[in-house]
Structures are given as structure tokens and as C-alpha cells.
Amino acid sequence: MDLKYPERAARFADEVRAFVRKELPAEIRDKVQRRQKITPEDQRTWQRKLCDKGWACPSWPKEYGGPGFDVMERMIFDNICSEEGAPSALPFGELMISPVLFAVGSPEQKAQLLPKIRTLEYWFCQGFSEPGSGSDLASLRTRAVQDGDDWVINGQKMWTSGAHNANWIFMLVRTNTEVKQQEGISMFVFPMSTPGITVRPIVTMDGEHHTNETFFDNVRVPKTALIGEVNKGWTYAKLLLGHERTSIARIGQSKRELRRLKALASEINITGAPLMDHTPFRDRVAAVEIELLALEITALRAIAKGGSPGVEANLLKVKGSEIQQKLTELFMDAAGPYGLPFDPDRGLHDGNEPIGFDEAASLGPNYLMTRVVTIYGGSNEIQRNIVSKTLGL
Numbered sequence: 001m002d003l004k005y006p007e008r009a010a011r012f013a014d015e016v017r018a019f020v021r022k023e024l025p026a027e028i029r030d031k032v033q034r035r036q037k038i039t040p041e042d043q044r045t046w047q048r049k050l051c052d053k054g055w056a057c058p059s060w061p062k063e064y065g066g067p068g069f070d071v072m073e074r075m076i077f078d079n080i081c082s083e084e085g086a087p088s089a090l091p092f093g094e095l096m097i098s099p100v101l102f103a104v105g106s107p108e109q110k111a112q113l114l115p116k117i118r119t120l121e122y123w124f125c126q127g128f129s130e131p132g133s134g135s136d137l138a139s140l141r142t143r144a145v146q147d148g149d150d151w152v153i154n155g156q157k158m159w160t161s162g163a164h165n166a167n168w169i170f171m172l173v174r175t176n177t178e179v180k181q182q183e184g185i186s187m188f189v190f191p192m193s194t195p196g197i198t199v200r201p202i203v204t205m206d207g208e209h210h211t212n213e214t215f216f217d218n219v220r221v222p223k224t225a226l227i228g229e230v231n232k233g234w235t236y237a238k239l240l241l242g243h244e245r246t247s248i249a250r251i252g253q254s255k256r257e258l259r260r261l262k263a264l265a266s267e268i269n270i271t272g273a274p275l276m277d278h279t280p281f282r283d284r285v286a287a288v289e290i291e292l293l294a295l296e297i298t299a300l301r302a303i304a305k306g307g308s309p310g311v312e313a314n315l316l317k318v319k320g321s322e323i324q325q326k327l328t329e330l331f332m333d334a335a336g337p338y339g340l341p342f343d344p345d346r347g348l349h350d351g352n353e354p355i356g357f358d359e360a361a362s363l364g365p366n367y368l369m370t371r372v373v374t375i376y377g378g379s380n381e382i383q384r385n386i387v388s389k390t391l392g393l
């Protein structure tokens, strides 16, 4: 079953699809569809195409250089770009720090940062989590101390994804130790080239380098690096995390994966019939498809409500991440033994001949990496706690 959008929306969907098919380089589309690594240059190439068309940063209003899409257009745009194999937008700049800048950034910060976030000249990473401060983020200990007109930052951040590609960071730091934890946190943005920052890679169990630990040793930043008011960082972080959680739902990506799963299961033969025709497997695929459709409707309702994402963001994160994991499990079951070959030392995406079938080599690493989606952006257990608290359960 497909959601039926109004005719105007269907025309917009055709326009987006035609644009992506014409402008997205085949090499990048193939990489996305085969779950291969997208390089920063690939990401920037696609971003340039979006900028030329006026569609970069699809969530932004016109006044900041976005396309000013309405709810329906945004949903359609995101879904079709993902379905057609365009690289996912990087969340940190467009979706996370920008809404905070819209709300509380100074005119100078908006003028300096937003145009370069839009073109991806400024590539952000997120410095929130620390060793010992993940779910309990408010306990973070990285300190910023005022020194004349500057702030001096010392401490360590953990899991700073993409910090090795980023040239800017937004981070939470402790600026007051005398008050309730949440009331002594501030948010800063500054270039990663600032002296005193060291980025060390963490290789995850898919054998890839996505994330890092980042150290701050007397990092001196000007007072213009502070976002909004001092000690109000926790309030801004909540706004930002709502946007992160909505984006982690990845509905378009799951639709693309579901389509590929069905295609693969129709090609694989088990005891003389396509796997897709075997009722137990078919039932599992149908169950995920129904959940995905329900998620899409829920996301549309959440966006239609307007304002900053509330508890819906937590719900979308939980369901969206569970669906992504279920899809990778179905892929592994469909692939059987062909999903197993995996040698991190050899390099996952080195262009060697696949064993079994074309996309088999990417399934194992993708299955492993997708375990993270129920952890990052705030673990699903924590999301459930927030939902139950909000509902007064």
C-alpha cells in the first residue's frame, strides 16, 4: 500500500524524482545503494547540485536560504531523495545546530554560519557525549572558564562522529559547577582548527572509522563562540536533540532498503521457489512494511503540528531505529551464508568481487553498524522513559 498524496504533492514528487535522476551522479547513487562509504567530496558534490537548484537544507525557511518547503513537500523531498539513492543530508549542520541558531543565534552568528552550513563549507560535528556522560548527559564535565574576553575549554568528548571530516564543532560545556547540573551548561561553536583540539579515531565493529574521541587542552575561544546565553545550553540542547531524533527515523532510507529487500528475496531461490513466496518470510516483510507506513503517517502528523518536535520525536526515533534494525536482520536472513564473509582488515568496500551476489559484502557490516541506531541520539530505553514521563505513566 502507498500513501496517497494530493495531486499537487504528486506533481512535486515527480519533479523531485526527475531532478534526482538527472543530477545525482550515477557513481554516488551506486555507492549509496550498495551501502558503500560516501566521501566528503561525494557529499559536497550533491550539496552543490542542491544549492544550484535552491533545494539545499530542505528543512530551512526561505529567509535563511532554504527552499521554504511546506510539511508535505519536505516529507516528499526527503523520501524521494533517499529512495533514489541520494546521500542523506548531514544532520549536524542543517538539522541540529541551525534550528538553535534560528532561535537564539546572534545576527553575526547567523550571517557567518548559516550560508556556509548551506554550502557545506562549514561541516559540523557534535560534541555532547563524554566518558561517563551519555544517557546522563547533564553530568558532563568538560569545563569552560572565562578568561578576559575569551573562554578556555578543557576536557574530553566521546563518540564525536565525523570529527575527522568536520571543520566546525558545536558542543556542550560546563560553565557553572555551583548550580543544578542542567543550569550550569552552555553551548559553544568554533572551528576544529582551534589550537588544543586532538581527534582520535574509534573504529566501530563494522570495521570503519565513523566516530572519534576528541580532547580539548586549553582551547581558547572568543566570547562570540557562545550560543545564546551562558548557562542556557541545556534548553538549546533539548531543542537540537528533538531535531536529531526526528532525522534518525530515516523513513526514506528504510523505504529504499525495503524495496531492495523485496527485490533480493524475489531473486533468491529456496527449495524451488523465490524466498519472497515463502509465507513465513513474506509475513515478516509485510509486518515491517506496515510498521514503516504507520511511521510515515506519524511523522507527517508530527511535522504538520509545527513548532519544535515534542515527544513525537522520541517516538519516531524508537520506531524508526527498530525498523532499520529489522530490515538489516531480514537482509541477513535472506542472504544466508553469503551475508557472512567479512574481513575488516582487508577493507570493506575495496571493490573486490562479491561472494554470492552483488550487495552481499555490505550486508554484514551494515547489520553490525545498524546496532548503533538504538543507542545514538539517546538510547531507546531513555526515549521510552521520556515518553512514559511525558504521558504521566
Ligand SMILES: Cc1cc2nc3c(=O)[nH]c(=O)nc-3n(C[C@H](O)[C@H](O)[C@H](O)COP(=O)(O)OP(=O)(O)OC[C@H]3O[C@@H](n4cnc5c(N)ncnc54)[C@H](O)[C@@H]3O)c2cc1C
Pocket: 125, 126, 127, 128, 129, 132, 133, 134, 135, 136, 158, 159, 160, 161, 162, 204, 210, 211, 372, 375, 376, 377, 378, 379, 380, 381, 382, 385
Ligand atoms: C557510533 C556512535 C556514534 C555517536 N555519535 C555521537 C556524536 O556524534 N556526538 C555525541 O555527542 N554523541 C554521540 N554518540 C553518543 C550517544 O549519544 C551515546 O552513546 C548514547 O547517548 C548512550 O550513552 P552511553 O554510550 O554513555 O551509554 P550509557 O548511558 O552508559 O547507557 C548504557 C546502557 O544503559 C541504558 N540506560 C542508561 N540509563 C538508563 C535509564 N535511566 N533507564 C533505562 N536504561 C538506561 C542505556 O539505554 C544503555 O543501554 C554516539 C554513539 C555511538 C555508539
